[in-house]
Every structure is written in structure tokens, then in C-alpha cells.
Amino acid sequence: MTINIAIIGLGLIGGSLGLALKRNPDIHIIGFDQSYSTADEAYRRGVIDIIAPSAQSAGEQADIIIFATPVNTTVVLMQEAIEWALKEDIIITDTGSTKKPIMDAATLLIDKGISVIGGHPMAGSHKSGVSAAKEHLFENAYYILTPPPNADSGQIERLRDLFASTKGKIVVLDAAEHDRMTAIVSHFPHIIASSLVGRLADQQEGQSFVKNLAAGGFRDLTRIASADPVMWRDVTIQNRDELLTQLDGWFEEMGTVRDMLVTNDPDEIYNFFAEAKKFRDNLPSTFEGATQGALYMTFDLHIDIPDHPGVISEITKILADDRISLTNIRIVETRTDVYGILVISFQTSDDRKRANEVLSKATDYSMQIL
Numbered sequence: 001m002t003i004n005i006a007i008i009g010l011g012l013i014g015g016s017l018g019l020a021l022k023r024n025p026d027i028h029i030i031g032f033d034q035s036y037s038t039a040d041e042a043y044r045r046g047v048i049d050i051i052a053p054s055a056q057s058a059g060e061q062a063d064i065i066i067f068a069t070p071v072n073t074t075v076v077l078m079q080e081a082i083e084w085a086l087k088e089d090i091i092i093t094d095t096g097s098t099k100k101p102i103m104d105a106a107t108l109l110i111d112k113g114i115s116v117i118g119g120h121p122m123a124g125s126h127k128s129g130v131s132a133a134k135e136h137l138f139e140n141a142y143y144i145l146t147p148p149p150n151a152d153s154g155q156i157e158r159l160r161d162l163f164a165s166t167k168g169k170i171v172v173l174d175a176a177e178h179d180r181m182t183a184i185v186s187h188f189p190h191i192i193a194s195s196l197v198g199r200l201a202d203q204q205e206g207q208s209f210v211k212n213l214a215a216g217g218f219r220d221l222t223r224i225a226s227a228d229p230v231m232w233r234d235v236t237i238q239n240r241d242e243l244l245t246q247l248d249g250w251f252e253e254m255g256t257v258r259d260m261l262v263t264n265d266p267d268e269i270y271n272f273f274a275e276a277k278k279f280r281d282n283l284p285s286t287f288e289g290a291t292q293g294a295l296y297m298t299f300d301l302h303i304d305i306p307d308h309p310g311v312i313s314e315i316t317k318i319l320a321d322d323r324i325s326l327t328n329i330r331i332v333e334t335r336t337d338v339y340g341i342l343v344i345s346f347q348t349s350d351d352r353k354r355a356n357e358v359l360s361k362a363t364d365y366s367m368q369i370l
Ligand SMILES: NC(=O)C1=CN([C@@H]2O[C@H](COP(=O)(O)OP(=O)(O)OC[C@H]3O[C@@H](n4cnc5c(N)ncnc54)[C@H](O)[C@@H]3O)[C@@H](O)[C@H]2O)C=CC1
Pocket: 008, 009, 010, 011, 012, 013, 014, 032, 033, 034, 035, 038, 055, 068, 069, 070, 071, 073, 074, 095, 096, 097, 098, 120, 121, 122, 123, 124, 125, 126, 127, 128, 129, 130, 228, 231, 235
């Protein structure tokens, strides 16, 4: 039986969901985006089966509606949907990074007996737009559902079954609890990343060379500052209270750091770094060797490569010939005299295992999974 799914907002997340859901041949996707060229690209990439003329038109044809728009827009759409002629057994969900304001905006729908179950796939990227969409984006990542307190458990199970093809790990949480936790591991770190970049921008005046020295650590820590400012403006506005709590805690923490610097006690400074390292190294990871942030993970392979031209293209060609896709490639350290260390990231542990096998066969470079 065909399941009609409306995806409103066909960017990185809506597009990736469309690709993942279409692994199920029973699914027919009706797409709408405020930008026609985005909807057209989504259609041409096979993300959606048909383009709707409006969000309302898409919603009224659907068995399931997914709002994948910036969160302030999702709030407005939840409020507008009360006027739509929705199918009887409809489930409305979304992908927003915040949950409480969105679930609050759905109160009228919920009071009318309509199943609204919030959603948040905890995987993504600093990139946005349908061109960055990937079918496997949500694999092994947590996919949080936030049903209201009296939700119909059968409808939650329907949504859980539907999202099985994303290969994400579905967990159910209360919306407020979700917002508290994501403030800690996602929203506040985002503010810190953007602030660090802001500090660099401010201090480069009169010493413009400093930005050329912004190497590995700074780049790792601030990658997410390249994300879409509309998305993060909306998240910050919606999760303001939790962010203020985090900021107060941060000020307190920085006060302690300041005292530590003033005291200058080597043992205390050592412990500061050692405690953080211990906790960071023990963050949960589902698979051995996975670099799992609290949000998403990649599977890294470290390769000792000789420092001569052409070696990187040699390795990427071997992987491409075996149709193994990689998600990131970087040189961690170059020792110009002998070897450099190349780190290649893969989306799944299986891809990394295959890469290890084919590269071991085709080269004599030593490889490690750390
Ligand atoms: N980017 C990420 O890493 C993640 C984002 N999210 C959440 O998913 C949602 C979507 O984020 P992305 O896909 O990254 O953003 P995006 O910017 O790639 O895509 C959003 C799309 O929504 C469209 N849109 C905006 N207003 C609209 C309207 N009124 N009607 C129809 N379409 C409209 C835009 O044209 C754009 O194509 C956001 O709520 C975000 O918080 C969740 C997990 C990860």
C-alpha cells in the first residue's frame, strides 16, 4: 500500500530524509519548498516524486507530514496546519533542532486529536541545502521523537517503523528534556564556536597573519561556525532560556579557569586537562574506533603515507575503484622528511573495514584504527 509523505522544506535534512525514506518502495513523496529551484533540484535528484504548489496542498494529500524548515518557520506552519483539510489518520512530525516551542505551537492540532510527534535527527552538517543531502546521513545517529504526554502509542510505532529506513536509532524523549540536553551538547557549543571565530576576527587587526596560523585544533573546534545563520538564529531564539543557563555555567567555569591561571599550580593545571581528556576519551561510542560526538559519528582510518606528490590521489583512486565513499579526508601532521598521517573518515564501520582491506592489499602503507 502506498504511503504518501509530504516533506515541506527540501534542504539538507528534508532532502536527506527524502532519499532515505525512498529506500522503501511503498513510499511516495510530495515535496514543497518556498524556493522553486530547490524543489526542482530535489525532484531531479530523486528526493521527491512530485512537486506540490504549496505547503497546504502537499499536507492535504499526505498520510504523514514532515516539516523540515528552520524552527521559527516550523512553528508558523504548525499553527497554519489547523486550517488544512488533513487526512483522518495523519501524523505530523518535524526535524527541528528545538522541540518545546514546536510542540507548544502544535497544541491546537493535538487538542483536536491530530497526532503530532516531534522529531529531531541528531545528525547533520555545517552544510545546508538540497545539494548537500545524503541518503545515509542518519545512519547510526540518534533520531529523537518527542510525542506529547497522551500520544497514541500506535502512531508512535507507525512513525518508528517509517523511519526504520533512515537506519537511525530512534529514542523517545520529553520535549523540554530534549531542549535541555541539546543546549548542552549542540546549541551552546555552537555559540562558543561562533564566538571563538569572532575573537579571531577581532584580534587580527594589526596582526593579519594570525589567521594563517589557525590550524587543526582551531579548525576542528570551529567547523560548525560555518553553518547556516538563519537556522542557528532560530534555534538560539527558541532555546534562549536553556542557553542563558548554559552561559551562566560557562561564566562560572571560566572564573575557575581564571583562578587556576592566577594560581599557576602545575598539578591543578595538569588535572584540568587530564580530567577533560578522560571524560572526552570515554564518551559513548557504539562501534569500536568510532569518533562519535554526542551528535554524530564518523569512522576514521589513519594511514602513514610517504610525503610525495600524488599519494593522496593514489589512495582515493583505490577507494573509488572499489566504490567506497569517504566523508572527509585530512592530513593531521606532516613531517616533511619522512611520513605524513592521512586521516580518512567513512560514514559506516563497514566502509572503513573494506577500505582497510583494499588499501592493505594495494599498498604497503601502515594503517591504524585509533
Ligand atoms: N543542518 C543540520 O545539521 C540539522 C538541522 N536540523 C533541523 O532541520 C531543519 C532544516 O534544516 P536544514 O535542512 O539544515 O536547513 P536548509 O537550510 O538546508 O533547508 C531548509 C529548507 O527550508 C526551506 N524553507 C524555508 N522556509 C520555508 C517555508 N516557509 N516553506 C517551505 N520551505 C521553506 C528553505 O528554502 C530550505 O530549502 C531545521 O529546523 C534544523 O534545525 C536538524 C538536524 C541537523
